[in-house]
Amino acid sequence: ILGNSFGYFETVEDDIRVLKEVFRVLKPWGKVLIDVADGEYLKANFKKQTWEWIDKKHFVCRERTLSSDGTRLISREIVTHTEKGVIADHFYAERLYTKKDLEELMQKSGFSDVRIITELQTLSKRNQDLGMMERRIIVTAVAKKDWAPLRIKAKDRTKNIVVILGDHRKPDKLKPNGIFDEDDFYTIDKMKSALKEIGGYNIIYLSNHDTLVQDLMKLKGKIDYVLNLCDEGFGNDPQKELHIPALLEMLGIPYSGAGPRCLAYCYDKSLVRGIAKEMGIPVPKAVFIKPEDTTFEIPFPFPVIVKPNFGDSSFGITQKSVAFNPEQLVNAISEIREKFGYDKPILIEEFLQGKDLTVGIVGNPPENYKVLPIIEEDYSSLPDGLPRICGYEAKWLPDSPYWQIKSVKADIPESVEKFIIECCIKLFERLECRDYARFDWRLDSEGNPKLLEVNPNPGWCWDGHLAKMFYLSSLTYKDMLKAILEATETRLKIREEVKSIF
Incomplete structure (x- = not known):
């Protein structure tokens, strides 16, 4: 709403109605910007009488005064033609909003994140009367709201x-x-x-x-x-x-998605490891530590990584989870127990330092499914000395250097890619995943792949790993959600015969 075109209605309630209508027509998270007169400045600095030439035959005279309650500036403009005399004589009034007034007005109208961006001082090369445009305030706000119910035509099949x-x-x-x-x-x-x-x-x-x-x-x-x-x-x-x-x-x-048994299986990292080993699928060496265990042996060399055995979303896995010696190992266990309040079994795994890979499958093997492009984590932005992991900090803490990690298309040998995909399809069926799932792998120092964990019903957010795989396929976030819906409907046998997004 530009050009100081706001605030000319009779009452504050009229202005609120305007803003509420703006709020209504904006999409969720849409923004409004208002360029409005600085009421506090104008109240103290308005010119009571001015006149100036508009062109060679027209000049304008202006008279201004405050309303009796001091909330509006009332102006009279008389435009005169040198030959025809007065050709226009009209009144108008603008409400004098302060920064605080505007903030309250926006909030009453439903807006959030109200910000006063700047004050604009207008300059005139010919010393003209700038009036309401002399000094203005720029205000922005966000319309945080739910989507309105979609109106479907009766003839459409929904x-x-x-x-x-x-x-x-x-x-x-x-x-x-x-x-x-x-x-x-x-x-x-x-x-x-x-x-x-x-x-x-x-x-x-x-x-x-x-x-x-x-x-x-x-x-x-x-x-x-x-x-x-x-x-x-x-x-x-x-x-x-x-x-x-x-x-x-x-x-x-x-x-949609996995059933209760699958979710129970995959919530237990040690259980998934056991099933994978039984199927001949390689996993890192590991030790299972119960809460009551006060001593334990690590039958493989450092470095190691300490993980909560139960959980997802990288809960409890931080840069301090990687230990290069016994002292760091004790500290890593203490952090999970004390900082994260985790009192259940812990998994200590050999820390693999090769490529960090993720595989996504949408659909339901063995017939209707799609393996998405495998991605790897690009750790090149991390400072030296930080362990290369995509843990809690990368997913939840924007101020952490781990937040800068990017996911890129995996650069791995064809034989490794083929082996990983075959294993993922077998695990998808064995663990009873449905409709979509994600599998995390890592290469060891010799390039051998090992399964880290299985994620049924993986994160559905627009910037998550599954969405990134769709972006690499030149597809959109909408396509990702549509693919999950299609997979569900195909499995439930309620899908019409329409072309798949793949």
Whole structure:
């Protein structure tokens, strides 16, 4: 809203109505910028009477005065023609908003993150009367809101789905501040925007876990399936991630992603290691440490990496998790126990220092699936001395040097790539993954690949590893979500015969 064109209505309520309409038409996370007169400055510095030539035959006279309550500047402009006399005589009034007034006005209208960017001082080469334009304030704000329900034409064939998310009202111990923050809400809005762009769905979002059971029972029989994006777990407890699909199983509601048994398997790193070894799939050497163990032996050389045996999202894995000697090992275990409050078994693995790889699969082997481009972590931006890992700091702490890690297309021999993909497909089926999954691998110093962990229902965010694989395929975040929906519908046999994004 430029050119000082705001604030000319009769009342403050009229201005609020204008801003509320701006808020309504903006997309979620859209921004507004307002260029408005600096009311505090004008109130003290306005010129009561001025006149000036507009051109050779026209001149304008202006008179200004404050309203009786001091909140508006009332102006009269008389335009005179040298031959025809007065040709215009009109009044107008602008409300004199201060910076504080504007901030309160924006907030009352629903906007967030209100910022006063700068003050503009207008200069005139011919010393003209600048009036309201003499000194202005630039204000910006963000429209943080949910997407409006999509209006579907009756003739369009649509599916009714429910999206289950983590509960932003509850604490979440995995997050740095223990609660959902601005990045989380932005990520959720990006997801909602992408799903809306796909079209063809009536979507209901459920995030209140206190009423989740009742809400789902009311919707049973009225929806086609649930898109389960609740990787936080029921009640934001990661140990209860499997509770969501278990609940859906009991209610008889179809859903996307892995079932409770798969999530239980893969939450236990040691269990996955055992299954992989049984299948002939290589894993790093490791030692399993129970909470009551006070002494233990490491039958392989340093360096090692210390991990919580249960968990995901790199919980408890930081630069201090890599130990090059016994003292650092003790400190690494203490940090997981004390800083992260983890009191369950710990896994001590040999620390592999080759390429750090991730494989993504969307679909359901052996028939309908797609292996995405394998990516590797580019650690070239890390300062010397920091261990090359993509842990908690890389995913959650923007001020950490690990935040600068980038994911790039993996540069590995064809034979290694083929072996890794074959192993991932076998694990996908053996662990009963469904619709989409991610597999983390690392090469040893001789270039031999070893499985680190399996991630069913991996992170669905727009900047996550799965999304990065789609970007490398010249596909979009919307395409990623669409592929997950397609995989789910194909498995559930409710998908129409349409062309796949692949």
